[in-house]
Amino acid sequence: MTTIIKRLFIYTLLIFFILPMITGVKTASAASNDPLNLEAEAAILIDAETGKVLYEKNADKRLGVASMSKMMTEYLVLESIADGKIKWDQKVLISEFIHKLSSPNLGLSTVGLTEGEEYTVKELYESMAIHSANASTVALAELVAGSEENFVKMMNEKAEELGLENYYFVNSTGLNNSDMLGRHPAGTDENEENLMSARDTAKLAYHLLKDYPEVLEIASKPELNFRGTVYKNFNWMLPGLIYEYKGVDGLKTGSTNFAGYGFTATAILDGQRYISVVMKTPSQAARFTDTRNILNYAKGNFGKTEVVTENKAIKGNESLAVDKGKENSVKVAPKNSLDLVIKNGEEENYKAKVVIDKEKLNENGELTAPVKKGDVVGYVTYEYTGEGEDLGFLYKDKPIKVDLVATEDVEKANWFVLMFRSIGDFLVGLWDGITSTVAGWFS
Template sequence: MTLEGDFLTKIIKRIFIYTLLSFFVLPMFIGAGTVSAASNDPLNLQGEAAILIDADTGKVLYEKNADQLLGVASMSKMMTEYLVLEAIAEGKIQWDQKVLISEFIHKLSNPSLGLSTVGLTQGEEYTVKELYDSMAIHSANASTVALAELIAGSEENFVKMMNEKAEELGLENYHFVNSTGLNNSDMLGRHPAGTDVNDENKMTARDTAKLAYHLLKDYPEVLDTASQSELNFRGTVYKNFNWMLPGLIFEYAGVDGLKTGSTKFAGYGFTATAVLDGQRYISVVMKAPNQEARFTDTRNILNYAKGNFNTTEIVAEKEEIEGNDVLHVEKGKENIVKIAPKESLNLVIKNGEEENYKAKVVIDEDKLNDNGALIAPVKKGDVVGYVTYEYTGEGEDLGFLYTDKTVKVDLVATEDVEKANWFVLMLRGIGEFFVGLWNGITTTVAGWFS
C-alpha cells in the first residue's frame, strides 16, 4: 500500500469513528446537559424568566432568571396605568374628561396594522375612562398613546415620566421608550423623539413584579378594570387577553388581573395576580415561546403557590419573646419594663419550613443610655425597637423584592414605668455608693490574700 493509500485509510477510519461518536456519544452529553438545565428549574417553565411573590410583603417565593433584562411588551402598560391613576388621584385629569382623537391616533387604531386596538374615529371625543378601559382590558395601543399625550403633552414627555417613576419606585433594570410596549417601528414613524426606531421597552421579571406590586398597593382599584373578562366599547365586544379570567379558555379560580404582553422581540409575557386561599400572589412570566405557554407557565406557578405555601405567624401580637421580654429602666419606680410586639408578625412560608423561621428582636440603640437602659418615664406603647425574622434552615431564603426591606413590626413597652421621685433617687444613689464602696473594700482585702 502506498503512503498516500495508507494515509487515506487512516483518514477514512477517523471519519468513521467520529461519525459513530456524533450519533451515539454526543447526544448523551447533550441530553445530560438538558436534564441538568431543566433540573435547575423545579417548575420546568417554558418562559425564559419568571418570578412569584407574596403581594402583601414582596416576599420572593420562586424565581427563574429574574434579573435578566428582556422585552416586556404590553406589560409595560402597567406603568401607563399607574401614571393615569396617579393623575386621576391628584386631580390632574378626570374620568369623564373628553379626549379629541387626532389623525395619528386614528391611524394607529386601524385594525389593518395588526396591533391590539379599538377603532378610534378622527375628530371624535372619547372619555378618559373609555380610553383607559380599552387599554387595561384589550391592551389598545392607540388609546394608550392618547392618554400619554393627554397627561404629558407628548409621548416623548410621557416616556420621561415613565422612567422617572420607575426610579422613584425602586426599579433597577428597566428601559422605557414608549407608552405602549410596541416596537417603535410599529409607531407609523411617530415614535417618541430621542428613541431608536427599532427599540422597545425592557424590564426584568423582578422589576416587572415590583411595578405590579406598587400598582396594586397604591391603586388597588386597578383590579376593578383588570378583572373584566371583556370590554364593551361603544357596542363592540372585545375579549381581555388575560385568558385566565372567569369564562375564558384558561380560566383559573382566583385570578383577577393583571396584564399580558407580546411582541416578536419580547415573546409572550404575562403578569398575573390571584387570591388563593385568602392570600394574594403576583407572578410574572417573560419570553414564553407562544400564547398558550405563558398561561400554562402561570398555572404551574400558581399551583405551586397554592400547594406549597401558607401564611405563618412568626410571633403573636403582644406575645413576650423569650430572652427579649424586658428592658432595664433607670430612674424609674421599677427597674424593668415588659416589652412585646405591637402586632403579630406574619410571613408566607413554604410548607415544612415553619420551624426554620424565628423571631428576631432589634432594639433601637438610640433609645438606650450608655448602660443599655431606658430612662424613665416610659409610657405604655412607646416604641423601643422592632421584631423581624431570621431564617435558620439549610435551604435558601429568597428574600424580598427590595433587598433593603423585610417584614417587621414595632416592639413596644406593654406598661408604664413612672419616674421615681427625688427622695427615692437619692436613697438609691446612696445605696449604690455604699455598695460600690463595699465591693471595692472586699476586692482589696481579697487581693491581700491572693
C-alpha cells in the same frame, strides 16, 4: 506529519462529539434546577401582601416586557386621576396619528378610534387595560403628559421612585418603536422596546395593587363592550375564557416578536393573594400553562403563618433596663403581628428576631426614664433557621418588620429616690471592692 494529522483527528472528535455532550449535560442540569419546569425564560411568584418571594427563575434578567409595561401607564393614569389632574369622564379628542395607529390593518391590538371623535378617559383606559389597545394608550399618555416623549420620562422617573432596578422604558405601550408609524418618542431609537426584569415587573404590579386596588375592577372583566363591539380580554385565565383559573382577577398580558409571550397574573387562592410573572414564553398557550403551574405551586405548597404575635413578648426579650426610673425595667412587645406566607413544613424555621434601636439607649445599654407606653424602642423582624433557601422579599434592602414598643409607663424617679439609689450603688460597689480585696489575701 502523521502526528499532526492524529492530533487534528482527536481535536475534531472533541469538537463534534464530546463538547455537545458536555453542553447537553449543562443544559439538562439547568433545566432540572427549575422545580416547575417552566417554558418561560424568566419568572417569579410573590405574596401580594408582603412582597415575600416564593419562587424565582432568572428573576433579575432584563427582557422585553411588551404590553405588560402598560401597567406603568395604568399607574400614572390612576395617579393623575387621584391627584385631580384628569377625570374619568373627561373627553379626549382623537388626532390623525392616534386614528392611524388604531387601524386594524397594522395588526396591533386596537378598538378602532375615529379621528375627530371624542372618547372619555374611562373608555380609553378600559380598552387599554382589557384589550391592550395601543392607540388608546398613547392617547392617554399624551393627555397626562402633553406628549408621549414627556410621558416616557415620567415612566422612567416613577420606576426609579418605586425602586425598580432593571428597566428601560421607551414608549407607553410596549410596542416596538418601529410599529409607531415613524412617531416614536423623541430621544429613543426607532427599533427599541421596553425592557424589564421579572422582579421589577412584579414590583410594578405589587405597587399598582397596593396603591390603586381599584385597578382590578376593570382588569377582572373578561370582555370589553366598546361602543357596541365586544372584545375579549387577553387574560384568558379569567372566568369564562379558555384557560379559566378560579381566583384569577388580573392583571396584564404582553407579546411582541422580541419579547415573546408574557403574563403578569394575580389571584386569590385560599384567601391569600399572589402575584406571578412569566416572561418570554414561546406561545400564547405557554404563558397560561406556565402561570397555571405557578399558581398550582402556590396553592399546594404555601400557607400563612403568624411569626410574631401582637402584644406578645418575644422570649428572651421581654423587657429593657431603664435608668433613673421608678422601676428598673420596662416590658416591651411587638405593636402588631407579623404574618408570612411560608412553605408548608417550614413554619418552625422562621423565628422572631428583635433589633433594639441603640440610639434610644445610654452608654450602659439602658433606656432613660421617663418611658411612655407605646414608645418605639426597636423592631421585630424574622430570621430563617432552616437548611433550605429563603428567597427574601422583592426589596432585599427593606426587611419586613413591626415596631417593638414599651407596653407600660415608667416614670422618672424623684431626686430623693435617685440620691439614695446612688448612695446604695456606691455602698454596694464599696462592699464588693472590700470583699474582693479580703478574698485576695487568702487566695
